Amino acid sequence: MNTLNDITDKEFIPFLHSLGVETYNKSFEWMLQDPDFGGALKWLYRNLDHNNALTAREEYRYKELEKKKCLLPIDELDTAIASLQEEFEGLCLPGDQDALEDMKLDINELDTAIASLQEEFEGLCLPGDQDALEDMKLDISMHNDRLDMLMRHEEIVNDLIKQNHLIKDELDIELTKLSAKQHQYEDDEKSLGEQCIALAEEVDNIVDDVCDVIANNLKMASTNDEEMSSKFFAFGPFDAYKQCQSLYMSHFDLYVSKRLTNKHPDRTSDQDLQRILNEAANMEERLSDALCTYISTKAELCGEQAKLALVNNYTVHPSRVSGCLLEVQSALEILQQEENILDQQLQDAILKFVSSRTNLAVETAARSALSIRKQVHSDLEFLLECSQQALCVDKLVYSALRAELCSVEELLHFASQMRLYLVNDSEAISSRIESMNEICSQQLLKQQRLQLNILQQTLNTLLHTDSNDLVQLVRAHNDLRHNILVLNEQVIDDFRNKEIAITVYGRQQQQLHELYSLSEIPRPHRSQTSNGSNSKYSLMSVKEDKYNLRKFWQWFLMDQAKLLTTLRAAQPRGHLS
Incomplete structure (x- = not known):
């Protein structure tokens, strides 16, 4: 069986509350550290069924033993019963009604005798009644403490x-x-x-x-x-x-x-x-x-x-x-x-x-x-007030100590009951341990099968994950879909920005064409000599060379930043924003 990790109070106290045990919010770590029954408590916490299914498990185990013919024979069972009757005189066997009636009569007579003695002597502690004995000892110690306190006050x-x-x-x-x-x-x-x-x-x-x-x-x-x-x-x-x-x-x-x-x-x-x-x-x-x-x-x-x-x-x-x-x-x-x-x-x-x-x-x-x-x-008056305060503090300490002693007593009773439960149900515990070992082995086989799954390995390579947990695979797939949606939205936004920039550039280019057409208007009333046309051509070429108008398309395709700087240099302020 796999080794169990240490159990803390935060896990163990709610478990005890679910079983109906009152803990008064006290620590039980010392019980878990005790080697006598610490392992049993851990096993109970890990394996006990809250729906009281342990009886069904025992019946199933009994049926398995009966099928496998592992039960004791009748002769050995009779010898075991005889040895028990010799060891414990007056033991009543199941089905023996006469012995059961005699035992009930004896028990009733004993109860009446005990009741008469208790009525005659009030506060009598019966032999074997550990609870009454502990209560009497506690009352005696409390009265002694109170007597000492009163003597100190008298002094x-x-x-x-x-x-x-x-x-x-x-x-x-x-x-x-x-x-x-x-x-x-x-x-x-x-x-x-x-x-x-x-x-x-x-x-x-x-x-x-x-x-x-x-x-x-x-x-x-x-x-x-x-x-x-x-x-x-x-x-x-x-x-x-x-x-x-x-x-x-x-x-x-x-x-x-x-x-x-x-x-x-x-x-x-x-x-x-x-x-x-x-x-x-x-x-x-x-x-x-x-x-x-x-x-x-x-x-x-x-x-x-x-x-x-x-x-x-x-x-x-x-x-x-x-x-x-x-x-x-x-x-x-x-x-x-x-x-x-x-x-x-x-x-x-x-x-x-x-x-x-x-x-x-x-x-x-x-x-x-x-x-x-x-x-x-x-x-x-100050001394009287101090003495009254000291008396109140003493009473509080006394009540706190009494509550602590009561809680410790209940804890010890619970520990004794758990120990008896462990001793009496050791066979059931061993069978439960074997079943848990089988469950663990099956779980290991399932994990190995999951590790050998080709589809899971393919998904791990596609999603770039190393874990074999299906939850991690689903989470990685959801992250991938989210990233795809985000990238799609970014591409759509970039295309919109590109279209807006193209419209802005078209408006600016239209203004440049208008300026260029105005610069080339003919003058019919004035004859131009060849020198004038050459000088105009040279000026226009210089102007084109100055603003690099022939390379606008090349810059638009290759370097848009250079195109924008050139346009800003060619146009007055306020046309490009």
Whole structure:
């Protein structure tokens, strides 16, 4: 038998579909590569009759064997049956109705017993039931995989819960730290406020001392010592006022620098810090300007009052000194009241600044904690989404693996059935192979006869082909007829073009004849001498020689291109196109 070529999936899968086998579009090349039953599958693909004609072939083969007397005799057949009955006890022979009925009863009793056992124990796998055993193993493996997946998910959830608790503890620690820092800042603000109040009291004491010095100087000015009065009036105690002013400004700058250099929470943004610094700088400028103006105006007022008192009391009678002193004391009381008002305003401004700073620290701490909690919440949501996606992917992979296992199982069942079919029908396969060998030999004989056909060889020589295929001969004959038709059409077109060219040439030649006849018209009123006729003849000959009119017919027959060039040269433009 001829060797078969390899079969691909594109050819084998439709064949299986025609037999009613479901392949799920899977590859069967590994079956064809298996040496155990690859040849049998190829033979089935090449030789199996789709109309189930194999039984008729077997009947024909049986009739041939019966004619040739190649069947087994009855004695050998009886011995073979006896050996089979000894090997397989309880074997029922065809025609033995009693044994058949007994076997049916035994089978029915066995079926009822098996059904009762299956009802009593659900999911029981019977011995020999390979399908149920494989299904049970597959279910067990599936449940184990699902249990492992659930355990992994439980571990992941426990890890997330532990991580959440750790993050919560860290947040609690951070909140306690922030609250401790907040209390520390409040204590620092209180201590700095007390220091500021102490410094303000110190300034008040210095101002009181200055007022005492001014009062002593006024008492000294009330005396009649003109020399001391003139010195006091000329120079005055302004150095003490300036020292007091610089001391207060230095103390206030120190307070502001300490207040603004305290550590702020780490969670505050750059915009908040810039805004706080701007507010502090504005507050510092306003307070420093107000205090400076207060001290300078108070010092100037005291000096001017002292000068005014000295001027008034310089020439005043001693009896009016008491009245002036009362006026000065009333003015000093008014100044003290204004000073108290300014101190109260300063304390209120400081308290307001401290409360605003405290509220800002609380707000920044709350915002930082809220941002941290939002970030943690977003992270947890992202982890939940990732875990859900992983669960979906796991389910898809699990379902795909299950489908693959089912398809592999069906493939193995199909392979086992094909193997059993091969083992059981080996004789029929061998007879089929012999018949196919005969068919192949007949086909070879027919091909040899076709090769020896004289008519075909003649057609090959006529059509200039080398193949022995009749289809190729028909195709070459059709091509030849087509070429003949094309050449016929080309010849007809060429003749038409030739006729058109002849008519065009006739028109052009007619114009030349007219010109030539006009050149030879006689003149009766004028006698021509021999010299004139000779000159005319010579001119006409030169003209004929110039245009080569005598050779038109020769050029028309031999060289038409030269004829056309000559005509174009002889005629003006526009006559030949």
